[in-house]
Amino acid sequence: MKTLGLSLLLFLFALPALAADDIREERVHFKAGTSGTTLKGNLRGRDTVDYLLGAKAGQHMTVELHTDNPQNYFNILPPGSSDEAIFVGSSSGNRFEGTLPDSGDYRIRVYLMRAAARRDEQARYSLSIHIGGDHRQSSAASTGDFADGLSGGPDFWEVTGVPRGDTLNVRAGPSSHETVLDEVDNGTLLRNLGCRMSGGHRWCRVAPLAGSGASGWVAGSYLRESSHQP
Numbered sequence: 001m002k003t004l005g006l007s008l009l010l011f012l013f014a015l016p017a018l019a020a021d022d023i024r025e026e027r028v029h030f031k032a033g034t035s036g037t038t039l040k041g042n043l044r045g046r047d048t049v050d051y052l053l054g055a056k057a058g059q060h061m062t063v064e065l066h067t068d069n070p071q072n073y074f075n076i077l078p079p080g081s082s083d084e085a086i087f088v089g090s091s092s093g094n095r096f097e098g099t100l101p102d103s104g105d106y107r108i109r110v111y112l113m114r115a116a117a118r119r120d121e122q123a124r125y126s127l128s129i130h131i132g133g134d135h136r137q138s139s140a141a142s143t144g145d146f147a148d149g150l151s152g153g154p155d156f157w158e159v160t161g162v163p164r165g166d167t168l169n170v171r172a173g174p175s176s177h178e179t180v181l182d183e184v185d186n187g188t189l190l191r192n193l194g195c196r197m198s199g200g201h202r203w204c205r206v207a208p209l210a211g212s213g214a215s216g217w218v219a220g221s222y223l224r225e226s227s228h229q230p
Helices: 114-118 135-140
Strands: 023-027 036-044 048-055 059-067 072-077 095-099 104-112 122-134 156-159 168-171 180-184 189-198 201-208 216-219 223-225
Touching (some): 036 048, 036 104, 048 122, 059 104
Antiparallel strands (some): 059 095, 059 122, 072 104, 168 180, 168 216, 189 201
16 A cells, blocks of 8 residues: 655656547546545556546545556546656556645546557556545544554454345445445455544444455444454
């Protein structure tokens, strides 16, 4: 996971040159009452998609790309930029998490690397985007947050108490209104990335131990501490 603070976000990286005709723009909209969404798409060759998302300075943004082509990445361009990025997926991985430095339209640019584009390769992907509140304010109000494994909390959770025939939803944010990214069964072991109170309920951010499952938020009432040792 790449977590960027304000100082690191201000460091700009050069993007690969792309012809304007190759870039398709799509405006991102969240459903009422939610703070995130998951977009699905396809790329071939030099296809590139810019997802435009309006956000305010100080908000916390998480973006994660799942793809069937390892040459498929995304970059994030700040407001007013068309060719410089504050995050470059090809060097930093397919997950971004950080506090936004400016207000305006951010571009999340999804693309194939040059060599893959020249080979006319294809990619099917899903892009999960979540925007939180002002991270500067929420960091100051630390009450109600729970530690992750590095700060005294359990390293691992085990899913428990889910009704028979049902599964526990892994969501894009700490709310039952957020987009469902994955589903897990009773007995599933998950890595603890930290918990917090939201809407009067405890929500925990988790990651799969192995495989292709998605990282996200689950209801803490269905978790118990696990003695799993990696």
